[in-house]
Amino acid sequence: xxxxxxxxxxxxxxxxxxxxxxxxxxxxxxxxxxxxxxxxxxxxxxxxxxxxxxxxxxxxxxxxxxxxxxxxxxxxxxxxxxxxxxxxxxxxxxxxxxxxxxxxxxxxxxxxxxxxxxxxxxxxxxxxxxxxxxxxxxxxxxxxxxxxxxxxxxxxxxxxxxxxxxxxxxxxxxxxxxxxxxxxxxxxxxxxxxxxxxxxxxxxxxxxxxxxxxxxxxxxxxxxxxxxxxxxxxxxxxxxxxxxxxxxxxxxxxxxxxxxxxxxxxxxxxxxxxxxxxxxxxxxxxxxxxxx
Amino acid sequence: xxxxxxxxxxxxxxxxxxxxxxxxxxxxxxxxxxxxxxxxxxxxxxxxxxxxxxxxxxxxxxxxxxxxxxxxxxxxxxxxxxxxxxxxxxxxxxxxxxxxxxxxxxxxxxxxxxxxxxxxxxxxxxxxxxxxxxxxxxxxxxxxxxxxxxxxxxxxxxxxxxxxxxxxxxxxxxxxxxxxxxxxxxxxxxxxxxxxxxxxxxxxxxxxxxxxxxxxxxxxxxxxxxxxxxxxxxxxxx
Numbered sequence: 001x002x003x004x005x006x007x008x009x010x011x012x013x014x015x016x017x018x019x020x021x022x023x024x025x026x027x028x029x030x031x032x033x034x035x036x037x038x039x040x041x042x043x044x045x046x047x048x049x050x051x052x053x054x055x056x057x058x059x060x061x062x063x064x065x066x067x068x069x070x071x072x073x074x075x076x077x078x079x080x081x082x083x084x085x086x087x088x089x090x091x092x093x094x095x096x097x098x099x100x101x102x103x104x105x106x107x108x109x110x111x112x113x114x115x116x117x118x119x120x121x122x123x124x125x126x127x128x129x130x131x132x133x134x135x136x137x138x139x140x141x142x143x144x145x146x147x148x149x150x151x152x153x154x155x156x157x158x159x160x161x162x163x164x165x166x167x168x169x170x171x172x173x174x175x176x177x178x179x180x181x182x183x184x185x186x187x188x189x190x191x192x193x194x195x196x197x198x199x200x201x202x203x204x205x206x207x208x209x210x211x212x213x214x215x216x217x218x219x220x221x222x223x224x225x226x227x228x229x230x231x232x233x234x235x236x237x238x239x240x241x242x243x244x245x246x247x248x249x250x251x252x253x254x255x256x257x258x259x260x261x262x263x264x265x266x267x268x269x270x271x272x273x274x275x276x277x278x279x280x281x282x283x284x285x286x287x288x289x290x291x292x
Numbered sequence: 293x294x295x296x297x298x299x300x301x302x303x304x305x306x307x308x309x310x311x312x313x314x315x316x317x318x319x320x321x322x323x324x325x326x327x328x329x330x331x332x333x334x335x336x337x338x339x340x341x342x343x344x345x346x347x348x349x350x351x352x353x354x355x356x357x358x359x360x361x362x363x364x365x366x367x368x369x370x371x372x373x374x375x376x377x378x379x380x381x382x383x384x385x386x387x388x389x390x391x392x393x394x395x396x397x398x399x400x401x402x403x404x405x406x407x408x409x410x411x412x413x414x415x416x417x418x419x420x421x422x423x424x425x426x427x428x429x430x431x432x433x434x435x436x437x438x439x440x441x442x443x444x445x446x447x448x449x450x451x452x453x454x455x456x457x458x459x460x461x462x463x464x465x466x467x468x469x470x471x472x473x474x475x476x477x478x479x480x481x482x483x484x485x486x487x488x489x490x491x492x493x494x495x496x497x498x499x500x501x502x503x504x505x506x507x508x509x510x511x512x513x514x515x516x517x518x519x520x521x522x523x524x525x526x527x528x529x530x
Contacts, residue, residue, distance in 0.1 A: 164394075164403060171384050171395050178382035181344060183370030183399040183447065 005136045007253045013142040013211065015249025016149035020204035021226035022233070022241040023156065024197035030173035030236035031193045032088065034097040038079065039226060040219030041105035041112075042198060046072050046205025047123060047214050048112050054124050061125055068206055069199045076198020079104055080191050088190075113216040120213035125206060145207045152203060153242055156196070160238060165192055173236060225252075228268050232275050233284050240284025295358045297322045297451055297482050298343070298374075302352035303362075305342050312338045314506040315352070320451065325473070325483045327493045330503035331527060336486045337379055339503070340453045343484070344376035345369040356451070371399045375449035379456045379486075381440035385428045389420055392428060392439055396446030405448055413442045416475065434465035441472060451482045458492055470496060490517065490524055502527055 021039055028036045036042075049071045053064035083104065087096045130139040160166035168189050171179040180186055205219065212218055225248070233244035248268060255267045275283060296319035303316040312335045320326045328336050341347040343354055345366035354362040361369050370376075384392050393413065397406040414421040417438045423431060431439065437457060444452055457473065458466040474496050477483065487493050493500065494514045502510040502523065510523050517524065 164398065167387075167391055167395055168398065170387060170391075174384045174386055175382050177346060178378065178384065179395070180346065180366040181370065181376045181378060181382070182395045182443070183367045183402075184395075185365075185367045 002135045003257060005133050007257050008250065009133075009136065009138055009142060010256075011250035011253035012146050012246065013249070014252055015246035016146045017204060017207050017211075017222060018225050018229055018249055019149055019153055019242050019245035020200050020207075021222055022229040022245045023153065023238055024201045024204075025226055025230050026233070026236055026238050026241040027169070027193050027197050029230070030238065031169055032084070032097075032190055034084065034088075034094055035101070035227075036079075036197065037098055037101040037223075038105035038108065039201060040223030041108040042072060042075065042201035043205035043208055043219035043222060044112055044216060045075060045108060046202030047209030047218060048116055049202060050125055050206045050209070051116075051121060051123060051214055064125065065203070065206060068202045072202025072205070073195040073199035076194035076196070076201075077191050079198070080194035084194070085187065085190070109216050109219075116214070116216070118216060120215045123206070123209040123214055126210040141210050145211070148203070148207065152200060156200070157239065157242075159196075165189070169193055225265075225268065228272050231272055232282055234282025237282070237284045240282065244283060294322075295355070296320060297357060298484065299355040300339075300343075300352070301355075303339070303342060303349055303354060304351040305338060305347050305349050307338075307347075311350070312506055313342070316503075316506075316508060317352075318501055318508060318511065320482055320484050321498075322450075322482050323477075323480045324498040325477050325485055325493075325496050326499045326501070327485045327487060327497040328501050328503050329487055329490045329493065332488060334504055335506045336488075336503055337455055340376060340378075340455050340484070340486060343369075343453055344374060346376075367399070370447060370449075371401070373448070373450035374453065375444045375447045375451070376453040377440050377444040377455065377457075379459060381436050383428045383436055383439060383443070388425050388427055389431070389439055390424045392443050393420070393424075393446050396443035397448070399447060402446060402448045406446065409446050409448055413445050416445070416472065417442050433461055434468065437461060437465070437469055438472070441469070445476075451484065452476070453484045453486075455486045456488060457485070458487065458489060466492065494518065 021043065025036060025039055028034060046068055050064050050068040053059045053067045054061065059067060083100050084097055087093045087100060127141045127144055130137050160170060168179065168184045171182065171184060172186060172189055176186060208218060208222055229244045229248050230241055232248065233240035251271065252264045252268060255264045298320035301317050304311060304313050306312045316339060328339065330336055338347055342349055345364055349362045353360055356372055356374055361372060361374065384395060393410060394406060397403050397409060402409065419435055419438055420442050423435060428436065428439065457469050461469065470492060473483065477496060485493065485497065497514050500512060500514055500517050501508050504527050
C-alpha cells in the first residue's frame with residue numbers, strides 16, 4: 001500500500017514536470033514543424049532566473065515567479081525573431097532549426113555557467129515541509145508542483161480551445177495556407193507560440209530546480225524525457241502530450257521502485273520503440289491526410 | 293464612373309522558373325459574378341492565389357477598390373475584404389464547424405461582428421447550424437463545401453474568390469452550392485468564380501473569361517459563350 005502511494009506521488013510529480021516541457025515542445029512542433037532543441041536550456045534559464053529574482057533582487061515568491069515566466073517568454077520571442085524566423089520556409093529548414101536551437105541551448109548553458117558557476121545551487125523558492133499519507137512522506141513542494149502544473153495545463157487548454165489566439169495556433173498547425181487565407185498573421189502567431197513555450201518552460205524550470213538543484217546542465221534529462229513523451233504521444237498533439245507525460249511519469253517511478261533507478265531511462269526508451277512499432281504516429285497521433 | 297472593384301493588369305506569375313500566368317488583364321465590377329473557365333493546370337488557381345497574396349506576381353498589378361494590393365501580405369488583403377475560398381476547401385479538419393467559422397472571422401473588424409455574421413451564415417446555410425459542434429472530419433463532402441463558403445462569408449468581405457465549388461461533388465449537391473452562390477449574388481456580393489465545367493456557370497455568371505495556357509483567349513457573356521460552340525469544344529473538349 002505504502003509502496004503504491006509512494007510510486008503514485010513520485011510519478012505524478014515527475015509527470016507534472018515533464019508535462020510542461022512536453023507541451024512546450026509539442027506546441028512549437030505543431031505550429032512550425034520544427035524541434036526546439038534549446039528546450040533543456042530554457043528550463044535551466046527558468047531555474048536560474050527565479051534564483052536571481054528571489055535571491056539577488058529580493059523579490060517575493062509570486063513576483064519572482066512572474067518575472068521568470070516573463071523572462072522565459074521574452075527569450076522565446078527572441079529565439080524566434082532573431083534566429084528561427086530567418087530559417088523557416090527555406091529548403092531543409094527542419095534540420096537547420098534543430099542545429100540552430102542546439103547552438104542556442106549551448107550558448108545559453110555556457111552563459112549561465114559563466115555567470116553562476118558550475119556548482120549546484122539550492123533553489124531558494126523550494127517549499128519546505130510536508131505531511132504523511134500512511135507511512136509515506138509527501139513534501140508540500142511536490143503537491144505544489146502537481147497543482148501548479150495542472151493549473152497551467154488547464155489554462156493552456158482553455159487558451160487553445162476558446163481564444164482567438166488559441167484557435168489561430170490550432171488552425172496554423174492544421175493548415176498553414178488556409179490560416180493565411182483567413183487573415184491570420186502567421187509570423188505573429190509563431191512568435192506567440194514561442195512566447196508561450198518559453199514562459200511555460202521557465203515555469204517548469206523553477207519546479208525542476210526545487211526538486212533537484214540549480215546546475216547548468218539540469219535541463220538535459222527532462223528535455224530528453226520530454227522528447228520521448230512527445231514521440232509516444234504523437235508529435236504536435238498537445239492534449240496527448242499531457243496524458244502521455246503523466247503516464248510516463250508513473251511508468252518511470254514504477255520502474256524505479258520495481259527494478260531500480262538505473263533501469264528507468266532504458267525502459268522508457270524500450271517503451272518508445274514498442275509504441276512506435278505498434279502505432280507509428282504515437283499513442284494519440286493521427287495520420288494527417290491533406291486533401292487537395 | 294467609379295473604378296471596378298478588382299482590376300488585374302498584365303499579371304504574370306509562376307513557380308520557380310516556370311511561368312504559369314502570362315499577362316492577365318480583366319476586371320471584376322462590384323456586384324457582379326465574373327467567371328474564369330478553362331482546362332485544368334492552366335493557371336486558374338494560381339491566378340486566385342495571386343489575388344489573395346499567396347503567390348507573388350512576377351509582373352503586373354492587382355488593384356482592389358482602386359488600391360494596389362499585389363505584393364501585400366495575405367492577411368492584409370483579407371482585411372481589405374478579399375476573401376479566398378480555396379479549392380478543396382482547406383478546412384481545419386480537426387476543429388469543429390463553429391471553430392472553423394470563427395477562424396473565418398479572424399480579422400479584427402470581422403471578429404467584432406462575428407455574432408451577427410454567424411447568425412447570417414446559419415440563416416443562409418442552416419445545415420451548418422445543425423452540425424455546429426461536430427468535428428469537420430465527420431462532415432460529408434457537400435457539408436464541407438458549405439462550411440468552406442460559410443467560413444469565407446464570416447470575413448465580411450466585399451469580394452469572394454471561389455475556386456471550383458463543384459469539384460468532387462454529386463450533381464444534386466452542386467445544384468445546392470450554386471443556389472447558394474446565386475443567393476450571394478442577389479445580395480450584391482462580387483464574386484470571381486473559377487470553374488472547370490462551363491455549363492455550371494450559365495445562369496449565375498455576368499461575364500466569362502476563358503483561360504488557356506496562362507492567357508485569356510476569349511471573353512464574353514454566358515450567352516455569347518453558348519452561341520460560340522467551337523470555343524468550348526476547342527478548349528474544353530465540349
